[in-house]
Amino acid sequence: MTAHSITVRLETKDQNLRKSFEAIIRSIEGFVVLGSDTAGRADLLIFELGGDEPERDFQAVNALLNSDEVSEVFYVGQQSDPAVLLRAIQSGAREFFIQPINEDEVRGALERLQKRWKPKGEEEVPEPGKVGQIIDVIGSKGGTGTTTVAVNLAVSLAQDKRAPSVSLVDMNLLFGEIPLFLGIQPSYHWGEITANISRLDATFLKNILSCDPSGVCVLSSPARLDRKLSSTPEIMERLLKVMCSMFDFVIVDGGQSLDSTALKILQMADRVIVVSILSVPCLSNTNKLLRSFDDLGYPPRQNIHVIINRYLRDADISMEDAETAIDHKIFQRIVNDYRATISAINKGQALVRLEPKAAISKDFKELASTFLQAGTTSQKETKREDRKKGAKWWQLRK
Numbered sequence: 001m002t003a004h005s006i007t008v009r010l011e012t013k014d015q016n017l018r019k020s021f022e023a024i025i026r027s028i029e030g031f032v033v034l035g036s037d038t039a040g041r042a043d044l045l046i047f048e049l050g051g052d053e054p055e056r057d058f059q060a061v062n063a064l065l066n067s068d069e070v071s072e073v074f075y076v077g078q079q080s081d082p083a084v085l086l087r088a089i090q091s092g093a094r095e096f097f098i099q100p101i102n103e104d105e106v107r108g109a110l111e112r113l114q115k116r117w118k119p120k121g122e123e124e125v126p127e128p129g130k131v132g133q134i135i136d137v138i139g140s141k142g143g144t145g146t147t148t149v150a151v152n153l154a155v156s157l158a159q160d161k162r163a164p165s166v167s168l169v170d171m172n173l174l175f176g177e178i179p180l181f182l183g184i185q186p187s188y189h190w191g192e193i194t195a196n197i198s199r200l201d202a203t204f205l206k207n208i209l210s211c212d213p214s215g216v217c218v219l220s221s222p223a224r225l226d227r228k229l230s231s232t233p234e235i236m237e238r239l240l241k242v243m244c245s246m247f248d249f250v251i252v253d254g255g256q257s258l259d260s261t262a263l264k265i266l267q268m269a270d271r272v273i274v275v276s277i278l279s280v281p282c283l284s285n286t287n288k289l290l291r292s293f294d295d296l297g298y299p300p301r302q303n304i305h306v307i308i309n310r311y312l313r314d315a316d317i318s319m320e321d322a323e324t325a326i327d328h329k330i331f332q333r334i335v336n337d338y339r340a341t342i343s344a345i346n347k348g349q350a351l352v353r354l355e356p357k358a359a360i361s362k363d364f365k366e367l368a369s370t371f372l373q374a375g376t377t378s379q380k381e382t383k384r385e386d387r388k389k390g391a392k393w394w395q396l397r398k
């Protein structure tokens, strides 16, 4: 039970709709519906959209939230158009009901709100859903094949017979290329959700991800620079936690960025793939990266997997030389095949789908199967236990 009753204001034009909401709310202990002429603040506003100027409604409700006249808002509308849903979330909505309203859905939303509002220390430990692994793919130099590795690893995982659910997050602000590599045209990118990240949940995220034919769900990056669209470590943490509850694997194309958001992702990642090639400058960069990680204290060495991309058997530098140079074991090599990789990119199809039998595709599949084997139940259980014991990560969702 919450310490006080949760007050609800109903702003509906349709009297029957109001009555339906009142009946549901009154059947749950701990809520009070305010009379339509009662002034003052309310804990929850349930607002019916449907006027000629929805944008005005969104702005008005947003102003109420910002001035703390209401703490939370649920919208009720006639349609489930993702654009309207997105706008609703941007203006601060926690829930969106489609008419005719479904009693169980409304009841569930109210009960969730009640849980959110429990005094500190009384929260129930949520039953964790999926506990996905975050694999952060970063390049030790531009053009080493970071996006190629991230995309083909993701598609290889999704195509495996164990059928894990896989998502791909593009962190290359402005220069994100994942949609081009996969031939998809996402309607939304992560910049649009950052403004209201605290209200983000799996239902909302599902509506804005774009999936490729292999089932990989992509969260692309903003294609223009805008301060409103930039991410912060807190935003990325929230986003990745929701994604981990939805997918078995969350693959991040981290590019070459090492800003504070990129560092947060490195900190959260279960595994970090550092893409390198057998060249002196690239191995030198890889060495610097690994030493910097040692200094930072994360990611731990055993979670760092250095991959040699564009591997040529007769290269000047041997794999042993490379290992000595970076003082770290090479995890795997991906053979050089420029024709196949560039042709896949130009056709907008993942290489492992376009040329599944090519040697390079076999390398990507081998990489995927290593991660599939490593993501054992016991590892997931440990992660779940850790979460239950210590971090209380769900409290960060506030």
Ligand SMILES: Nc1ncnc2c1ncn2[C@@H]1O[C@H](COP(=O)(O)OP(=O)(O)O)[C@@H](O)[C@H]1O
Residues within 6 Å of the ligand: 139, 141, 142, 143, 144, 145, 146, 147, 148, 149, 309, 310, 311, 334, 335, 336, 337, 338, 339, 341, 342, 345, 360
């Ligand atoms: N294993 C490979 N063999 C040959 N060419 C590759 C390989 N991997 C990537 N490339 C090529 O390297 C270029 C850069 O790849 P990309 O994945 O965009 O790198 P990054 O994301 O690090 O900038 C592309 O033209 C791609 O075709």
Ligand SMILES: [Mg+2]
Residues within 6 Å of the ligand: 146, 147, 148, 172, 177, 255
């Ligand atoms: Mg790239």
